[in-house]
Amino acid sequence: MPATARILPFPQAGGTSAVVCGLGTWVPPRVVPNAEIAARLDTSDEWIHARTGIRERHVVDPGMATSDLAVEAGQRALKSADTDRVDALVLATTTPDRPCPATAPDVAHRLGLDRCAAFDVNAVCTGFLYGLASGAGLIAAGVAEQVLVIGADTFTTIIDPDCRATAAIFGDGAGAVVLRAGSASEPGALGPFDLGSDGQDADLITVAAGGSRQRSTRRPAEPGAEFFTMAGKAVFRKAIFQMAGSAQTVLRKAGLGLRDIDRFVIHQANARILNGVADMLGQPVDKFVRNIDQVGNTAAASVPLALDAACASGELRPGQRVLLGAFGGGLTWGSTVLRWPELEAV
Template sequence: MRTPPSCPPAPPGRGAVLAGLGSYVPPRVLTNAELCGHRPIGDEWIRARIGAGSRRIADAEATVDLAVRAGRHALTAAGSAAADAVVLATLSPDRLCPAGAPEVAARLGLGQVPAFDLASGCSGFLYGLAVATSMIAAGTFDTVLLIASDVFSSFLDPDDWLMRAIFGDGAGAVVLRAGSAGEPGAIGPFDLGSDGAQADLLEIPGGGARARKRLAQAPDEEFSPYFRMDGPAVRKQAVVGMCDSVTRAVGRAGWSLGELDVLVAHQANQRILDGLAAELGLAPAQVLSHIETYGNAAAASVPVLLAQAAAAETLVPGQRVALTAYGAGLAWGSATLVWPEVRAVADDG
C-alpha cells in the first residue's frame, strides 16, 4: 500500500478543543441467542470470531433521530445551546437527498447554521473531526457540533445473520470550540488516507447513480440494496493500516508509541483490536473496547466509545490519547489529543 503524503503538524496558534461529548444507543438489545435462533453456530462462535455478545438495534428510530439525541447530549455536556455549524458523518443516511445535518440542526434549535453530511465509511468520524478542526483553526467558525450516527441495521440483509452479528446502531457527538492548539483537548495532528482501488471490498451496490444508470439499460440486472463485505481481505489490512496510521499521527504529535496512554479504535472486531495492541506494543487494557455489548456501530463506534469512556471516567485528564478507524473507501484516519477536563453524557437508551 502506498504511503500517503506527509501532513505536517499544525503550527502553534488557534486550534479546535474538545468541549463536550454525548452518545445515544437505542434501547433494543439483540443478543447472539436471539440472532442465531436454532442455528448450530451460535453465541460461542460469534464471541470467538467477532467479540460481540449483543448489539443495539433501532426499531422506530432513524439516523437523524439518533443524531439529534447524541447532539443534544454533547451540547448539554459542553454547557451550550448553540453551535456555529453542524457536521453529520454517516454511512446510513435517512435519504439520498437532502442531507440529514440541516434537519438535525433545525431539531436542535440551532437556527439556520451551515450543516452538511460527510460520507467516509467507518472512518467518517475521524474525517469529520479533521474537517471541523480545520474550519475552527481557519477562523471560519468558533464552535462546531460533529455527530456520527448510523442505523446500519437497516442496510443489512435480514437473512445475512453474519453481518447482523457484526453491526449495531448508535450515535456519538462532540462539541469543538476555538482555543489554543497547544492546550489539553486540542485535536490533532491527524493522519488520513484512502485506497479507492479497493472500493469494492465494502459496498452497498444498489441505490446510487451507477446502479440506476445500469438498470435503465438492463432492467433485469440486479443490484443489492444491502451491505456486503469481503471480511477476510479487510481484516488483513485493517490491523496494518491502523497501526501505520496511528504511528504516523503519534509521531507528528512528537510522541513515541511508548508514551501513548490510550487508543480508541473503530470497534470492527475484537481480533482486530487485539492485533492493534500487539503490533503497537500496548497492553490490552490500553485499547478500549465495548464491542462485546454494542458490536460495530459503523461511523458512530469511535465517538460512542469516547463518550461512554469519558462518562465512566475511564479517560483521565492528562492522558495521551490516539483515535483511529479503518473502513469502506477504503479510508482510514487517526488523530491525537491530550485528554482534557471535559463532561460527557452517555445515554444507554
C-alpha cells in the same frame, strides 16, 4: 506505512486549534443479544462472541432513522459543552435518512441550530475521524468558532438479516463532540491528523445498488444488491495494517512515541482486529479501549461511543494522552491525538 497517506499540518504553538469541549452519545433502547439472532443464522452465542467479541447490540425500531439518533447524541454533546449554539454541524454517516438531501441540515434544524453550516461526510467507519478533521479545518480557517461533529449510523437497516457474515456484527448508535477554537497547548486540543484512502479496493466494503452506477443502467438491481457486503478476510488484514500504520504516522508527526499514549480508542470493528493492531504496534491490549461487546460495530458512531464508555467507567481520565483511529470503506483510514480534557458528564 501506507504510501498513499497524506498528513495534515500540525497546529503551530500559539495558533488556533480545535479543542474538544463536549461529548454526548445515544443508542436505541432496543437491545438484541446474540441468542436472539443465533438460531436464524444457524450459529450460537458462543460462536459469535468468539469470532467478534460481541455479546449484544442496539437496534433501531421500525420508523427510527439516523437523524433521530444524531439529534439525541447532539443534544447531549451540546449540554456537555454548556452551549446551545455552534457555527457548523458535520454529520458523519453512511446511512442517511434519504439519498438527497443531506441529513445534517435536518439534524441542525431539530437541534435549534438554524442557519448554521451543515453537511454530511461519508467515509463509512472512518467517518468520525474525517468529521473531526473537517471541523478542525473550519475552525483553523476562521469559518467557525464552534463545530458540532456527530457520527451516527443505523447499519442494521442496510444489512441482510439472514447474512451470517454481517448480521451479527453491526449495531446502531450515535456519538458527538463539540469543538471550539482554542490553543494547541490546552487539554482537548486535537493534534495532527493522518487521513488516507485506497479506492482500488472500494468493492471490499460496499452497497452495490442505489447509486448512479446502478441506476443509470435503467435495470432493476440484482437481488440482494441493496444490502451491505464486506470481504471479511481481506478487510481484516487491511484494517490491522492501515490502522497500525496510521497510528505510527500521526505519532511521528506529533513528535510522540507509542509509550507516550495512555489509551488507544480505535474503531470497534471486531475484537480480533483490536488485538491485531495492538500486536502490530507492540502495545498491551489493555491500553485499547473496547466496548464492542455491548454495542457491536456501530460504524461512524464507534469511536465516540467508545470514548463515552471509557469516560463513564473511569478508564479514560483527564490528562491522559489518547490516540483515536479508524478504518472503513472507501477504503479509508485516519488517526489523531489529543490530551483528554475535563468534561461535564451528561
